[in-house]
Amino acid sequence: MDNKTILKQLKLQAALMELHDENSFKIRGYQNAVFNLDKIDIELGNLSLAELEKIDGVGKSIATNINEINQRGVSIALEEYLKNTPEGIVELLDMKGIGPKKIKVLWKELGIESGHELKEAANSGLVAKLKGFGEKTQQTIINALEFKEANAHKLHYAEAEKLAKIAIAEILEIAPDIKIEVTGALRRKMEVIEVIDLIVGTDDIEIIEDALDDAENFEQIIEESGPITWRGNYKALRIPIQLSFCEKEDFVKEQFLRTGSNLHLSLEVKDKDKLTLKDIVRQHDFASEKEIYAAAGLGEIVPEMREGTFEIEASKNGKLPELVEMKDLKGILHNHSTYSDGKHSLEQMAQHCKDLGYEYLGICDHSKSAFYANGLYENRVIQQHEEIDRLNEKLAPFKIFKGIESDILYDGQLDYTDDVLASFDFIVASVHSILNMNIEKATQRLLTAIENPYTTILGHPTGRLLLRREGYPIDHKMVIDHCAKHNVVIEINANPWRLDLDWRWVHYALEQGVKLAINPDAHEMDGYQHMYYGLLAGRKGGLTADMTFNALSAEEIGKYFAERKQKIAVNG
Numbered sequence: 001m002d003n004k005t006i007l008k009q010l011k012l013q014a015a016l017m018e019l020h021d022e023n024s025f026k027i028r029g030y031q032n033a034v035f036n037l038d039k040i041d042i043e044l045g046n047l048s049l050a051e052l053e054k055i056d057g058v059g060k061s062i063a064t065n066i067n068e069i070n071q072r073g074v075s076i077a078l079e080e081y082l083k084n085t086p087e088g089i090v091e092l093l094d095m096k097g098i099g100p101k102k103i104k105v106l107w108k109e110l111g112i113e114s115g116h117e118l119k120e121a122a123n124s125g126l127v128a129k130l131k132g133f134g135e136k137t138q139q140t141i142i143n144a145l146e147f148k149e150a151n152a153h154k155l156h157y158a159e160a161e162k163l164a165k166i167a168i169a170e171i172l173e174i175a176p177d178i179k180i181e182v183t184g185a186l187r188r189k190m191e192v193i194e195v196i197d198l199i200v201g202t203d204d205i206e207i208i209e210d211a212l213d214d215a216e217n218f219e220q221i222i223e224e225s226g227p228i229t230w231r232g233n234y235k236a237l238r239i240p241i242q243l244s245f246c247e248k249e250d251f252v253k254e255q256f257l258r259t260g261s262n263l264h265l266s267l268e269v270k271d272k273d274k275l276t277l278k279d280i281v282r283q284h285d286f287a288s289e290k291e292i293y294a295a296a297g298l299g300e301i302v303p304e305m306r307e308g309t310f311e312i313e314a315s316k317n318g319k320l321p322e323l324v325e326m327k328d329l330k331g332i333l334h335n336h337s338t339y340s341d342g343k344h345s346l347e348q349m350a351q352h353c354k355d356l357g358y359e360y361l362g363i364c365d366h367s368k369s370a371f372y373a374n375g376l377y378e379n380r381v382i383q384q385h386e387e388i389d390r391l392n393e394k395l396a397p398f399k400i401f402k403g404i405e406s407d408i409l410y411d412g413q414l415d416y417t418d419d420v421l422a423s424f425d426f427i428v429a430s431v432h433s434i435l436n437m438n439i440e441k442a443t444q445r446l447l448t449a450i451e452n453p454y455t456t457i458l459g460h461p462t463g464r465l466l467l468r469r470e471g472y473p474i475d476h477k478m479v480i481d482h483c484a485k486h487n488v489v490i491e492i493n494a495n496p497w498r499l500d501l502d503w504r505w506v507h508y509a510l511e512q513g514v515k516l517a518i519n520p521d522a523h524e525m526d527g528y529q530h531m532y533y534g535l536l537a538g539r540k541g542g543l544t545a546d547m548t549f550n551a552l553s554a555e556e557i558g559k560y561f562a563e564r565k566q567k568i569a570v571n572g
Contacts, residue, residue, distance in 0.1 A: 010034050019085065040069070049067045102133070140436070152270055153240060156496045159190060163234065171215075171456055174212075179200070192466055252288060253290075261308050265308075325542050335364060335527070335528075337365055342524060363384075363403055405459060426461040426561050445464045476508070493520075499533065516549060518538055528569035
């Protein structure tokens with residue numbers, strides 16, 4: 001059993017223990033164990049009961065549970081809690097904005113046992129009447145339930161991409177003579193995917209359909225399918241999947257038509273004839289998508305940019321950007337270590353970054369306001385800086401830059417004094433708390449942080465967690481304009497759960513001259529892999545290497561940091 005599954009079960013058990021009024025000390029023990037075990041770089045499933053008990057924070061009870069999860073798939077204790085808890089209540093525990101104690105009140109006092117029942121009760125005003133709730137909590141619950149419903153069965157791009165590759169391999173195994181590729185939103189690399197959309201070139205649709213009927217992992221929904229379209233679910237996960245069939249000779253044309261957004265395909269590309277790409281592709285046969293764009297008098301537009309925003313006009317004018325590529329990225333900024341809530345040590349994070357071929361690492365552990373993430377007080381900042389100095393000597397020419405993810409407080413101030421802020425090479429300023437402000441207050445909060453001369457990078461601007469939590473509302477134009485005025489870089493947080501700054505604002509930021517940093521926000525070494533998803537988000541918005549902050553070399557970015565600090569010192 002992998003660590004992720006084990007920790008998920010322990011976390012659920014802690015929530016259920018709180019729901020059932022277990023001893024608070026015992027609950028806190030489970031919560032602390034989850035926090036500590038998440039940072040351990042060993043496979044818990046490989047450890048004996050005795051070895052588990054030796055881990056700091058893991059007592060006999062927790063060790064026994066882990067051992068049972070490994071042997072049985074689920075611990076006896078969790079099994080018992082689940083038996084005594086309605087399934088719908090368990091699902092509600094995963095909802096943002098409401099904890100186990102409040103869920104217990106809803107369950108016991110209103111008899112609510114499902115999200116549907118909770119929504120009805122909230123919409124009728126019953127929830128607000130409960131002690132400790134009120135109108136604000138009721139609206140938070142309604143918003144969370146609506147958000148959850150709207151995003152049911154959707155996938156992060158990262159997950160959808162992996163599943164699509166597996167699905168394609170399985171289909172090719174049962175039908176090796178076909179041509180098959182991704183299309184639709186998946187090919188455009190949208191951040192959230194509603195369906196795994198595949199285009200299949202074949203001379204015999206019936207054979208493929210018969211093979212899919214016999215395949216274990218494919219479940220057709222007949223009433224939603226048609227003569228040239230197979231719709232259904234993939235695997236027990238019930239992920240929507242769609243296969244669009246065409247003849248092999250029409251594959252290029254059909255994939256093209258099914259890739260671009262409706263707006264991209266419907267915009268006029270030949271003003272004189274008022275022709276759209278949709279019109280042009282239907283006039284002739286084409287051997288490649290490049291030929292289609294050439295027939296329209298356009299340069300080839302990469303799939304991820306085919307959204308109908310600015311790309312057609314840019315192509316008409318010969319101003320299609322040369323998009324940033326992975327090879328352009330010289331360093332990785334905004335990362336965490338065991339100094340705060342990371343899984344790996346500073347040296348491990350640095351060495352792995354070096355091994356991947358990067359020139360530098362920006363370490364940005366949490367600041368002191370993030371007490372829940374073991375944020376750094378001033379004495380530990382000094383300790384970390386001393387270790388960085390030692391490691392820079394050891395790992396040279398590789399460079400570790402001294403950064404911090406400084407919390408933006410309620411009023412927009414950063415949570416260190418100026419003399420502490422001045423000790424860092426750079427500052428990533430981010431919001432992590434009080435996410436329920438209105439757009440005016442939330443925007444002003446960011447503007448104030450941007451005005452701080454020590455703010456180098458604005459981190460994940462909206463704080464969103466895709467498919468789990470909406471970001472707080474901000475006036476993107478005002479924030480971007482302010483970053484341009486104060487020479488502040490904006491982060492594209494590359495974590496597939498965030499991808500924030502949203503790609504829809506990348507082009508505007510570039511137009512204002514604002515550089516963007518692709519940051520993985522890595523809390524472990526494997527987190528560096530997320531750079532890929534941040535790169536895709538940037539490319540969707542037209543990001544180029546020259547406008548990518550961490551495309552600068554170690555020498556260039558070091559000079560930038562030094563000159564910025566010197567300017568602050570001079571201006572006082």
